[in-house]
Amino acid sequence: MLLPFLLSARIFGMTTSLKRLVIGRKSSWMKWIGIAFLAYAANFVVAVPLAAMMNVLLKDMPTPSHEAVEMLAGSPNLTTILSMVFLAAVFAPIIEEVMFRGQLYPAMKRFMPIGVAVILQGVIFAVIHPQGPILWPALAVVGVTAAVLSEETGSLVPAILMHALHNGTLITFNLLLNG
Secondary structure (H helix, E strand, O other): OHHHHHHHHHHOOOOOOHHHHHHOOOOOHHHHHHHHHHHHHHHHHHHHHHHHHHHHHOOOOOOOOOHHHHHHOOOOOHHHHHHHHHHHHHHHHHHHHHHHHHHHHHHHHHHOOHHHHHHHHHHHHHHOOOOOOOOHHHHHHHHHHHHHHHHHHOOOHHHHHHHHHHHHHHHHHHHHHHO
8 A cells, every 4th residue: 555655756756754754844742633623623514514515416416325334334343343443544544644645735736836736636535535426525625624734734644633533533423323
């Protein structure tokens, strides 16, 4: 999984170490956690109504779904639940933030205005997710928020934490609704 990241770093001429890419400028972990939580809360109040509105507007589209949600449906065992929580709330945020905000976004802002790069990488982030067009606007908001966080803090840590909170909330809701 890190091989594409390392290859893309070479292709785009980036020689930054993974540690420096993720940590970025030094800051207090408590500050990063606070920023991530505030971004998550702001993101949540925008993304949830947006997803609901898109659900109404595109009511004839297939219901948004994700393989992780389907695996949690029914009566999953503890190993499945823990695996899904780890993959969705830990692994995916780290990998996706390194790929999108650590590699794609910096490469894009070299060739276009920052605002365009922020929005375009957010849209690309949304459309790679399997949930479909109904949730693309809400997912784009998550991607845009993560890019703004990484740009403003000089680190991927707040974006990773915000993304982990977002995914963790979705997994928790799915467990409560389907469990």
